[in-house]
Amino acid sequence: MVKDVQKNQNSEFVRLNVLLQEFGVSSRRKADELIEAGQVKVDGKVVKKLGTKVDRAASISVDGKALKSKPAKMIYLLNKPFMTITSRKDEKERPTIFDLPEIKKLPLNVQSVGRLDYRSEGLLVLTNDGDLSLALSHPKYSVEKTYAVLTSSSFTIEDAEKLKKGIELEDGPAKVISLKIGNKEKLGNSVGQWIELVVTEGRNRLVRRMMEALGLSVVRLVRVAIGDLRLPGKLEPGKIRPASEAEIKYLNDIKKDMEQQESKKKKSSYVLSNEVIAKRKLIKKMSLNDSDYAREAERREKRATLVAKTRKQSNEEIQNKKRSSEWQKEESASSKKTDKNDSQKRSFEIEKNDSKKRSFEIEKKGQNKETKAIKFSKNKNSKSKDSTRKKSDTKKRS
Secondary structure, eight states, X not given: OBGGGOOOTTOOEEXXXXXXXXXXXXXXXXXXXXXHTTOEEETTEEOOOTTOEEEXXXXXXXXXXXXXXXXXXXXXXXXXXXXXXXXXXXXTOOOBGGGSHHXXXXXXXXXXXXXXXXXXXXXXXXXXXXXXXXXXXXXXXXXXXXXXXXXXXXOOHHHHHHHHHOEEETTEEEOOSEXXXXXXXXETTEEXXXXXXXXXXXXXXXXXXXXXXXXXXXXXXXXXXXXXXXXXXXXXXXXXXXXXXXXXXXXXXXXXXXXXXXXXXXXXTOOOOHHHHHHHHHHHTSSSOOHHHHHXXXXXXXXXXXHHHHHHHHHHHHHHHHHHHHHHHHHHHHHHHHHHHHHHHHHHHHHHHHHHHHHXXXXXXXXXXXXXXXXXXXXXXXXXXXXXXXXXXXXXXX
């Protein structure tokens, strides 16, 4: 039943292309093509309008074949081999992942989540869960994808900084969330460089085009993780395995986060708080319009601020200790210098007093000598006068 004639308030309506994907008919993109071609009927009526919502309980047929009860939702992990296509058919008739023997044996019609180009390898999620596929692949939900890339020549720190700041491509700017430079590998006469980078977009050949913009060619490109879901180490190229319980729980949590975001958007009474406004301001500063990444970036910014504050306090304590130590040294040196000056001053005063005393004593001795000389001179003169008187008296007597 189409939403326009909804009567039962308990009915659940979803987009027709989503429902077709849940039934395992095709991907959502392919389902839109089937709808536009008039190959889909809902309750016996052809529906060609894209975006039409239908009741989950409605009777749906594709190419005259009625869809039965929905199959159970399954999730598989595939290690995509080199030189395969992720779509079901290729115009150049190249091999696809759906030609792999293990995928052909699957009882369910699964779709690949996201894409890896012909020459790329690594982790792919295969599922018939449309909501999970949307949560993992849509750019606005920003699930991180990690790639190991082997370049044909050395990769510099300057190259890394350019990728972090963002590179302008023909379809808009692109940047990496984080990047690590790994080991070097010998490639014939040259030496290649392994790097590991994280992006949140799934644009066609994005990583290869970013490398080309730096003047580097890619020798090998492997997707090693989707979010926290890692490529199993023992899973050989071309092989699949069901997701473990822990992996399914992690993927369902991502899907729940997406559903919560969508429900928040639908609430008309949703009031913007200061926190939400701050998040939106943060989003505007980024090239990615992604609330999940904004929340993560905000968390990292808070952590960085806390670390910077702690480091600043630690540096201030170190500086204070250093200043205190220098002040104590200066005080000690000043005290020693004062003691030395006092000692020198006392020595100088003692020496000065001794010098004055010696000078005084010398001067006194000189005065004593002069006094003795004067007395001697006076005695001599008196003796001379007495002698003269005696001679005069003797002459008078004669």
